[in-house]
Amino acid sequence: MAGALPRSPLAPEHFPNLPVIKGVRFATAAAGVKYKGRTDVMLAVLDPGTTVAGVFTRSKTRSAPVRDCQAKLGTDPSQAAAILVNSGNSNAFTGHYGQTSVSEIVSSVSETTGAPEARIYTASTGVIGEPLPHDRIVAKLAELNAGLAEDALEAAAAAIMTTDTFAKGACAAVTIGGKTVNIAGIAKGSGMIAPDMATMLVYIFTDAQFDQTALQGQLAEICDRSFNCITVDSDTSTSDSLMLCATGASGVDATANAEFAQALEGVMMDLAHQVVRDGEGATKFVEIQITGAVSDAEAKTHGMAIANSPLVKTAIAGEDPNWGRVVMAIGKSGAEADRDRLSISFGDVLVAENGWVSPTYKEEDGAAQMKQDEITIKVDLGLGDGAATVWTCDLTHQYISINADYRS
Numbered sequence: 182m183a184g185a186l187p188r189s190p191l192a193p194e195h196f197p198n199l200p201v202i203k204g205v206r207f208a209t210a211a212a213g214v215k216y217k218g219r220t221d222v223m224l225a226v227l228d229p230g231t232t233v234a235g236v237f238t239r240s241k242t243r244s245a246p247v248r249d250c251q252a253k254l255g256t257d258p259s260q261a262a263a264i265l266v267n268s269g270n271s272n273a274f275t276g277h278y279g280q281t282s283v284s285e286i287v288s289s290v291s292e293t294t295g296a297p298e299a300r301i302y303t304a305s306t307g308v309i310g311e312p313l314p315h316d317r318i319v320a321k322l323a324e325l326n327a328g329l330a331e332d333a334l335e336a337a338a339a340a341i342m343t344t345d346t347f348a349k350g351a352c353a354a355v356t357i358g359g360k361t362v363n364i365a366g367i368a369k370g371s372g373m374i375a376p377d378m379a380t381m382l383v384y385i386f387t388d389a390q391f392d393q394t395a396l397q398g399q400l401a402e403i404c405d406r407s408f409n410c411i412t413v414d415s416d417t418s419t420s421d422s423l424m425l426c427a428t429g430a431s432g433v434d435a436t437a438n439a440e441f442a443q444a445l446e447g448v449m450m451d452l453a454h455q456v457v458r459d460g461e462g463a464t465k466f467v468e469i470q471i472t473g474a475v476s477d478a479e480a481k482t483h484g485m486a487i488a489n490s491p492l493v494k495t496a497i498a499g500e501d502p503n504w505g506r507v508v509m510a511i512g513k514s515g516a517e518a519d520r521d522r523l524s525i526s527f528g529d530v531l532v533a534e535n536g537w538v539s540p541t542y543k544e545e546d547g548a549a550q551m552k553q554d555e556i557t558i559k560v561d562l563g564l565g566d567g568a569a570t571v572w573t574c575d576l577t578h579q580y581i582s583i584n585a586d587y588r589s
Contacts, residue, residue, distance in 0.1 A: 204428025215269025238421035245279030462579030474567030486514035494576035502547030522563030
């Protein structure tokens with residue numbers, strides 16, 4: 182379905198100029214897994230010495246590729262590694278066929294690239310419940326291996342799309358000890374987005390050296406502030422996978438470097454926001470800022486209740502400053518709230534306070550905020566110091582059209 186949809190009005194103007202990450206090469210191919218006339222398989226091969234970290238969906242119905250990747254984290258980094266991703270079919274809820282497909286692909290990738298099976302990670306994204314035609318992927322491995330190149334990350338980003346309307350990439354560079362360390366990442370995601378880990382896939386590469394345990398911890402921590410704070414439709418995918426690979430090619434150890442952590446967070450936040458901006462049918466990018474909660478966790482609960490409310494999201498789509506729906510979402514969240522201490526603002530416009538509409542509020546001012554492409558909703562609960570920020574998009578007729586026709 183990718184390519185058939187108009188580009189999101191919230192999309193960036195162009196794909197970024199990503200730096201080459203020494204120690205990893207990429208290739209893409211058209212295997213015809215589901216889509217015709219477009220690339221749908223991506224292979225990345227990583228040099229020996231690459232440290233791999235990952236965070237994955239906690240869905241109870243997670244796919245065979247996710248389970249396989251989870252089992253392989255923390256393996257000996259001294260040997261080469263590889264990542265194989267296909268779009269069009271999620272290889273989820275396919276019984277024993279799912280693991281068979283993973284095993285066949287892993288075995289063939291190992292034979293083709295020379296990387297050990299314990300260091301080969303696969304991912305699949307697309308339709309759930311249909312056996313993966315893995316033979317089509319295996320048939321393309323020789324072509325993929327022969328076409329590996331350092332500068333093919335943009336092509337890799339395009340190959341993993343499903344209902345995405347644009348390829349997603351982000352990068353950063355940081356100087357450590359007089360040497361430059363690069364970070365570059367790609368993502369896919371448009372619908373079924375409510376990560377809980379982490380249909381969303383993210384692959385980030387850096388030439389920094391890193392201890393695996395520290396890399397895993399840093400990835401999980403930043404994920405909680407980025408990918409785990411976005412939602413398009415409240416549905417957690419069976420396939421969500423976020424992997425971070427540190428090749429060490431720069432010779433710079435960034436294990437305890439605060440500037441590297443900040444740069445990595447910038448890349449992850451950029452990619453997370455791009456996923457929301459490409460939310461199926463989205464026309465508005467919405468930031469929800471919660472302050473004054475009993476705790477940060479309760480602030481996030483309130484924020485996600487607002488962000489996931491179909492009534493809030495459809496009001497935003499209709500450019501209706503219906504603050505009553507925000508009040509409703511707060512009240513149903515399950516987190517602590519006091520009606521008479523609440524204040525709500527749309528952008529810089531104070532809408533409600535002290536349990537009722539603000540005496541200074543004018544409907545036309547709220548309506549003007551709703552007409553913006555980027556909207557900020559601020560809620561202060563007046564209860565404590567807890568705070569959180571989450572991001573979402575509006576819910577339009579186009580979301581229904583995309584998902585009503587998804588399997589056809």
